Amino acid sequence: MFSEKVVKSLEKSSWIRAMFEEGAKLARKYGPENVYDFSLGNPFAEPPKEVLDSLKKHVTSGERGTHKYMNNAGYENVREKIAKSLQKESKVELSASNVIMTVGAAGGLNVVLKAILNPDDEVIVFxxxxxxxxxxxxxxxxxxxxxxxxxxxFEPDLKAFEKSITPKTKAVIINNPNNPTGVIYSKEKLVEMAKIIEKKEAEQGDIYVISDQPYSKIVYDGAVVPSILSIFKNSFVVNSFSKSLGLAGERIGYVAASSRIDGIETLMNALTFCNRTLGFVNAPALFQKVIYDALDAQVDIEDYKLKRDMLYENLKRLGFECVKPQGAFYLFPKALMEDDVEFVKRAINHNILLVPGSGFGCPGYFRISYCVELDMIERSIAAFERLAAEFK
Amino acid sequence: MFSEKVVKSLEKSSWIRAMFEEGAKLARKYGPENVYDFSLGNPFAEPPKEVLDSLKKHVTSGERGTHKYMNNAGYENVREKIAKSLQKESKVELSASNVIMTVGAAGGLNVVLKAILNPDDEVIVFxxxxxxxxxxxxxxxxxxxxxxxxxxxFEPDLKAFEKSITPKTKAVIINNPNNPTGVIYSKEKLVEMAKIIEKKEAEQGDIYVISDQPYSKIVYDGAVVPSILSIFKNSFVVNSFSKSLGLAGERIGYVAASSRIDGIETLMNALTFCNRTLGFVNAPALFQKVIYDALDAQVDIEDYKLKRDMLYENLKRLGFECVKPQGAFYLFPKALMEDDVEFVKRAINHNILLVPGSGFGCPGYFRISYCVELDMIERSIAAFERLAAEFK
Structure with a gap:
């Protein structure tokens, strides 16, 4: 009756949603203060002062036309500013014509994929x-x-990667820093990946690397996310300000395509066309102007770091194996039993809500999101202790 | 190399875009004050006071979480308020659970179509x-x-409509008031259409009527847009605040599905899922809050009416045939020669930019958008006179 494919997808309802419902149930039963919900990735940090000041400025300016349509690619001055910022970081020459403003990174990814994919093309993810x-x-x-x-x-297995490339491979998505592990792929690993891709491209045509990097500014310990545009000839940066500026609900992001891509002019027209016809039309106008004013600002990273450290250190103390992440706001420890789904159910008995690694294509692990109040983390430690004790 | 289908679509570049480029060329040559650009549908009116006040309130409130993710369907209080407003108008019982907030009407239409279409399903448009x-x-x-x-x-030809329904017909899109004619489909015509649909549904299963009605508040002479939800059992209202609140660039709208649709609960889950996975994720957060505050407000309609009347009366005086529109901000007169594309080129010689009816699947006519300054309309009349004189 409705789309069969969509209805089938609904039946496999997502883990994150299942956890959300479980959380609501537990909160009703035990009181919200006794439930430790680490299942959601709703950025915790509020927008920085630069964002709030810019919003106030534009909303009170009385300027005509602030809320009207603009070019489907977005305001040129915003795109130019982003292009120059990426050029500085990558040393790849970029201008406004290489950037389109999008409805977040999710919108940007859909725009890129529609613009490049032909039927049955393959897209590799790690x-x-x-x-x-x-x-x-x-x-x-x-x-x-x-x-x-x-x-x-949690860096890509490049031998497996090379084997997985077929003549239908059109793109590779990398998510750096990664959700759910928080790991930043190293420059060495990405350079090695680029060599494999270039070798294959010589045989079969261009393969596009799409870097989904909404967490690129949520990094700790002085870590730096390697510049995708400088490493891969045929690359896109897809970004959003959901995390870096605390604007997840406002749906503002961008796609930047490398000027080194063959046919870049056609490609940019294709991206703009897809932005329009997929129904985004343009990225929200007011928040484009905010990005112009606050591009270099960022949310309070120290607060996230404090939370990472508290959880990471306590989990290690309790015997969990976990790669210490240098970015994003997730931990991805190994479950204390093989069956991660069963482990997550055992955690629910202690009012702890997690997401099983199976939900990310990686069984045997679980994701903790620390986009939460610090005192909830503090209160949760005793519950994690009781959970770990079960497996001693 | 890129998506072949997208690249092919780019080659058939749109009329509106071609006119935009022509306009820029003419403006450089003759000065912008001597070019009469009626090709674009970028709403002219600024947002009303209620919108601006609400924006100021939320931006200065200091409330935490204003810009965070919410449920993919949107804020419940906003959806409830829209539902009750539609219920009042349609007498069909509706609640928040029948509404999802979307990235404008274009986003909403994509969400609905993805949720209901199976491969090769047919969608009728007029x-x-x-x-x-x-x-x-x-x-x-x-x-x-x-x-x-x-x-x-310019009301639908219902005989042709009935003949066009096949077992693959899944939906009918009506655009009321219509772009490009500005005509409001009458209640009588829609009731007759509903009878045809119900007869066919008895034979072949549900057919959904999707009412795309971003111009529903841009109406003149006391006209009322008939309530789709009250006329068609299986219906959706897809709306945006681009025109009614002057917020085209902000991408805020909604989809409301009739509670009378069989399987409505699954359908609403499907819509929410599609809103998420098409990359919209949720409608922009701040503007959802603005809609809550300003749902019943509207832009200055009298200004649009003045412009409609000035153009309509002058065009009639010059011998153009034109249905007097009661809504939207377009006129759709008959071209003064059979070939509308050629006619539009002749208009360019007088620095008048129009869009040929062929661009809307209706050759022999042309569209005038009066989302423009009044004094440009005044200055254009002499140019229309010279154009019409060519055909005397």
Missing amino acids: APYFVEYNFYVDNHGGKTVIVPSDTSN | APYFVEYNFYVDNHGGKTVIVPSDTSN
């Missing part, structure tokens, strides 16, 4: 991965190919 | 029509079927 990629690729007639990571450091 | 519908339907694997209107009043 597990554990953000499972929404499956839907984005499928929306535009592509097929997702999942390649494992090296679980000792 | 020419002249907003040609973006072709792309929206194609995005989700459907096929657009074009049914002509009665050009004496």
Whole structure:
């Protein structure tokens, strides 16, 4: 009656949603203060002062036309500013013509995939991965190919990657820093990946690297996210200000395509066309202006770091194996039993809500999101202790 | 290399865009004050006071969480308020659970089409029509079927409509008031259409009526847009605040599905899922709050009416045939020669930019958008006089 494919997807209801419902149930039963919900990735940090000041300025300016349509690619001055910022970081020459403003990174990914995919083209992702990629690729007639990571450091397994490339491979999505592991792929690993891609491209045509990097400013310990545009010739940066500026609900992001891509002019027209015809039309106008004013600002990273450290250190103390992440706001420890889904159910008995690694294509692990109040983390430690004790 | 389908669509570059480029060229040559650009539908009116006050309130409130994610369907209080407003108008019982907030009407249409279409399902539209519908339907694997209107009043030709229904017909899009004619389909015509649909549904299953009505508040002379939800059992209202509140660039709208649709609960889950996975994720947060505060407000309609009257009366005086529109901000007069594309080129010689009816699936006519300054209309009259004189 409705779309069969969509209805079938609904039946496999997502883990994160299941946890959300479980959380509401537990909160009713035990009181919200006794439930430790680490299942959601709703950025905790409020927008920085630069964002709030810019909003006030534009909302009180009385300027005509602030809320009207603009070019489907977005305001030129905003795109130019982003281009120059990326150029500085990558040393790849970029201008406004290489950037389109999008409805967040999720919108940007859909725009890129629609613009490049032909029927049954394959898109490689590295597990554990953000499972929404499956839907984005499928929306535009592509097929997702999942390649494992090296679980000792959660960097891509490049041998498996090379084997997974076929003549239908059109793109590779990397998510750096990664959701759910928080790991930043190293420059060395990405350079090695680029060599594999270039070798294959010589045989079969261009393969596009799409870097989904909404967490690129949520990094700790002086870590730096390597510049995708400088490493991969045929690359896109897809970004959003959801995390870096605390604007997740406002749906503002961008796509930047490397000027080194063959046919870049056609490609930019294709991206603009897809932004329009997928129904985004343009990125929200007011928040484009805010990005112009606050591009270099960022949310309070120290607060996230404090939370990471508290959880990471306590989990290690309790015997969990976990790669210490240098970015994003997730931990991805190994479950204390093989069956991660069963482990997550055992955690629910202690009022702890987690997401099983299976939900990210990586069974045996679980995700903790620390976009939460510090005192909830503090209160949760005793519950984690009781959970761990079960497996001693 | 890129998506072949997208690249092919780019080659058929749109009329509106071609006019935009022509306009820029003419403005450079003759000065912008000597070019009469009626080609764009960028709403002219500024947001009303209620919108600006609400924006100021939320931006200065200091309330935490204003810009965070919410449920993919949108804030419940906003959805409830819209539901009750539609219930009042339609007498169909509706609640928040029947409404999802969307990235404008274009986003809403994509969400609905993805949620209901199976491969090769057919979607009927009435020419002249907003040609973006072709792309929206194609995005989700459907096929657009074009049914002509009665050009004496630009209401749907229901005999042709009935003949066009096949076992693959899944939906009908009506755009009321219509872009490009400005005509409001009458209640009588829609009731007659509903009877045809119900007869066919008894044979072949549900057919959904999707009412795309961003111009529903841009109406003149006391006209009322008939309530789709009260006339069609299986119906959706897709709306945006682009025109009614002057917020085109902010991408805020909604989808309301009739509670009378069989399987409505699954359908609403499907819509929410599609809103998420198409990459919209949620409608922009701040503007959802603004809609809550300003739902019943509207832009200055009298200003649009003044412009409609000035253009309509002058064009009639010059011998143009034109149905007097009661809504939207377009006129759709008959060209003074059979070939509308050639006629539009002749108009360019007088620095008048129009869009040929062929661009809306209705050759022999042209569209004038009066989202422009009044004094440009005044200055243009002499140019229209010279144009009309060529055909005397």
